[in-house]
Amino acid sequence: MFASICRRRLAIPLLPILAAGTNPIRYSPGAVILPHGYSSTAVAAAAPDPEPCPDTVSYLVSCGLSPAAAAARKVRIRDTDRADAVRGLLREYGFTEAEVTRTVRQDPLLLNFDPDRIIRPKLEFFFSLGFQPRMLAAEPHILARSLDNHLVPCIEFLRGILGSDDNLRVAVSRVPRALMADLDNHMRPAVEAFRRHGLSVEAIAKLLLIHMGVLRIAPDRIREIFEDLKALGLRVTDTGFLYGIRVMCSLSRETWLRKVALYRSFGVSEGQLLRAFKTQPTMLLVADESVKKKLRFFLDELKFELSDVMRQPLALSLSLEKNIMPRCAVLSLLMREGKIEPKTKFLPALLCNSKVFAERFVLKHATDLPNVVKAFEGKIKFEGFGGRGLKCLLPTE
Template sequence: MFPTAAGRRLLLLIRRTATAGTNPILLLHHHHHQNSMLLSNLYSSTSLARTPELKSAAAAAYVVASCGLPPAAAAGISRNARFRSTADAESVVSLLRGYGFSDANITQMFPKFPYLLTMNPDKTLRPKLEFFASLGIPANVLSRSAILSRSLEKHIVPCIEFLRGVVGTDGNIRKAISRNPWALCIDIDNNMHTAMEALRSHGLDDAQIVRLVVLNISVLAMPPDRINGVFEDLKALELPTMHPRFPYGFLRLSRLKRGAWKERMSLYLNFGISKNELVKAFRVQPGILAVTKKTIQQKLCFFQDKMNVLPADVLTRPVLLTFSMEKNILPKCAVLSVLLGEGKIERDERNINLINSLRRTNNNFYDSFVSRYEKDVPDVVKAYKGEIKFTGFMD
């Protein structure tokens, strides 16, 4: 397909301004009404004539027009990816679209990995895309890492074969990679092998390692001393390796600096929560020691001061400490407050029934307290939308 007359005029404009030393991006802004007509016409087999190297401004203008990137991002790409012709870059974009990459995926990738535009689309890029497609790994996962820049024969295939030997199935590989696509860039010899040795040295069997790696594939990038430190911390928190929540505890602590959980533990203890209560809650919901100190302080004060609930009672329902205040807790509290005021629901002496209601999923809560009462108490809809603010459960 040949570009339209308008498309040829824009391509000619890019070529002429590059030769004259004028910044084509500025001219593209000046001719913005033409750009909007041309975006869909630039993905053609006809492109600029090959030159020893496209000038930076001309390359940036091409990226603006063809990929829809902002001028600043396009200028950065043109500086870091010196492609000799727009033909290859155009083919790369077309190939990616053919493998399911959306505009958002492409816009996300190129500023971070501009050299993708310089790849040979058929010899280099297509075999990688076909390989990942055979594994069922979607485009939106691949767009989040630099794995397409790695060698297929020397790195990608050996890495997948190693992972298959660890987690067993391609389904598990997809789950693990979807959670952290960057893990595919981990060095096999210097990281993956040593990490596996460290995990086995702590007595984990194959099934436990599968659960841990599928949930937290980044463990394979951790040095042995860091892995050993997490095991020591989990032992101090009385979470044994055979416990069903062990992989989640490992995930949470591995994302903190060594010993950071102790500071968070001290904060809980300052609210009158005992160590035994905290350790028990951690086994149920390891995330309570991964949230920030500010979040812990904010939520415990909220439950204590606005809901009249003891911190120790909150810890018996530790999932509440992982919920978003703005998106989850406050809208639910506002609804419950309206219903209390209208006499539709009651509360017990310690408000246990109210915090139990907060534990419900959003859909379940909406069905039980919004849909059920909206005809008799229309304000519950406003409360759930945030139009009625929660100020506390008053006596």
């Protein structure tokens, strides 16, 4: 199968074409990363200074920034009373002290804005839609954009696609920086490109819920991504196709090459990696060190076969410390007490949702073996299965 893919003009084969030097991603930072724009009414008051001002540095330190972080902000606070009023306004709308500090750290220029004329209307707008302070604290540059000329039109456009304010809140809260994208130059062209290449309205809505940052992808890049995913055997109607778009727009060529090399260093074959990617595209978004730790744990500690792990790539996306190891601690305890046999399908048990795992392995034994609850909560450390003949059985076995 993969050989036939390689005979086509393919931008992203996982191995052979990489070796030939083809760029698998054709990443275009300029098409993805947008500058932080400010509303025209606020630019004059918020213009940054080239050198740090000692009084400003002192004020920012009093806001919770470290001296180094304060000195790095090329801004002059021109009126500390106004700056205090801006911070007070944020608190009035429910920002915690940590969220106020985060807002100031990310965009101290906001402290020069008129709190009632410029910032309050935007806070009213977002809070009327049900957004929480943490979303704005995560991307405070939004508060510098024009309400009438940018924010309202963008929100109306997104609501028309997502269908409800609930979906709108979820999508924007996951990637608030996507609201910095220009409506006519980025959002509309991206959505039209998705439609033109075969995504239904429902699929586009789901894609925005997965990662609204795709609205910042240039149409030419979208075309390339569709070609690449189709060449890898994914169909536009597959759910994995949407996650593939999310992955492809997030990885540079260098990152992709590094991740492929990482899996290869553990002995993952070309076919295994291709099948795993098609099953769970987001596996390539897992940090390198996390992948190493998980693979070493599965292979060295649990003695699983590499082929079994790669057949269940979700295992590489779960938290080792918060998910996998506590479950292993539960299963180890149950095995020592004779409650389960080594032939239990361990890998599926590690991958099922928490409710199913709790019902099957924790609540069922909690009365006569209370420590299973502590193990599930991570309060009992997993120390191995003691050489017992653990088997990594898959659901079909």
